[in-house]
Amino acid sequence: MGDHETHGRADLSGGPAEAPAPGDLEEGRLLFAQACEFVAGAADPAGLPSAGLPEVAFAGRSNVGKSSLLNALTGRKTLARVSNAPGRTRQINFFRLGHRLMLVDLPGYGYAKAPKSLVRSWTELVRLYLRGRTSLRRVCLLVDARHGPRASDLEAMTLLDETALVYQLVLTKADVATPGALDQSLAACRAAARIHPAAHPHVVATSARTGLGIAELRAALAELAQSR
Numbered sequence: 001m002g003d004h005e006t007h008g009r010a011d012l013s014g015g016p017a018e019a020p021a022p023g024d025l026e027e028g029r030l031l032f033a034q035a036c037e038f039v040a041g042a043a044d045p046a047g048l049p050s051a052g053l054p055e056v057a058f059a060g061r062s063n064v065g066k067s068s069l070l071n072a073l074t075g076r077k078t079l080a081r082v083s084n085a086p087g088r089t090r091q092i093n094f095f096r097l098g099h100r101l102m103l104v105d106l107p108g109y110g111y112a113k114a115p116k117s118l119v120r121s122w123t124e125l126v127r128l129y130l131r132g133r134t135s136l137r138r139v140c141l142l143v144d145a146r147h148g149p150r151a152s153d154l155e156a157m158t159l160l161d162e163t164a165l166v167y168q169l170v171l172t173k174a175d176v177a178t179p180g181a182l183d184q185s186l187a188a189c190r191a192a193a194r195i196h197p198a199a200h201p202h203v204v205a206t207s208a209r210t211g212l213g214i215a216e217l218r219a220a221l222a223e224l225a226q227s228r
């Protein structure tokens with residue numbers, strides 16, 4: 001915690017090992033129990049819906065589990081499309097959670113087989129969105145629990161540092177990581193968060209399959225939602 005205070009972010013709740021209070025878990029549960037509906041899929045800047053509700057975006061490598069995490073958080077199996085083929089989510093998809101929060105599924109990065117021009121336009125759209133979105137309150141940057149942050153994830157962190165947004169590292173697929181790998185990934189994420197100025201210190205390990213960490217992440221995101 002001391003490290004973070006030196007970055008002037010002592011007001012951020014939830015230190016690395018801090019469990020959410022029961023009241024916060026309940027807030028998260030109530031928020032994510034609300035109806036969630038698809039609002040828009042943007043393939044270019046003109047397709048972005050107008051900014052309104054506070055937004056949380058889910059970013060990460062292709063196939064890391066962004067769409068699956070969104071489905072787990074909202075308790076819907078098929079809200080966001082889940083793919084076996086990496087690079088499936090090609091547009092920025094917006095989902096409205098009640099009248100309190102917008103959840104945003106971003107296309108993944110690091111998928112080598114996509115045509116170059118497509119990769120470029122995805123990144124341009126994502127960059128434009130990240131830099132210019134006034135309603136964006138947080139980015140959850142997803143990292144595979146089996147591997148920890150890779151070079152492309154660290155690049156994404158550097159890009160996010162420039163956007164003046166707070167972003168939070170979230171480990172995915174914890175159910176298929178060995179306990180040792182999970183511990184190592186957590187430690188590596190916390191270490192990376194310490195040296196990146198805009199990274200939130202609280203790293204959450206999740207599994208869309210077993211539900212691990214889902215209630216905890218809901219509680220963290222409920223703090224950002226429009227008040228009831």
Ligand SMILES: Nc1nc2c(ncn2[C@@H]2O[C@H](COP(=O)(O)OP(=O)(O)OP(=O)(O)O)[C@@H](O)[C@H]2O)c(=O)[nH]1
Nearest residue numbers: 062063064065066067068083087088089108173208
């Ligand atoms: N075991 C396990 N598999 C998962 C988990 N989350 C996602 N997966 C699997 O990982 C693959 C990719 O998941 P997606 O949710 O489509 O990943 P994505 O990040 O949205 O992928 P793109 O949209 O292509 O960037 C699918 O086969 C999922 O079933 C998890 O928590 N545990």
Ligand SMILES: [Mg+2]
Nearest residue numbers: 066067081089
């Ligand atoms: Mg996806």
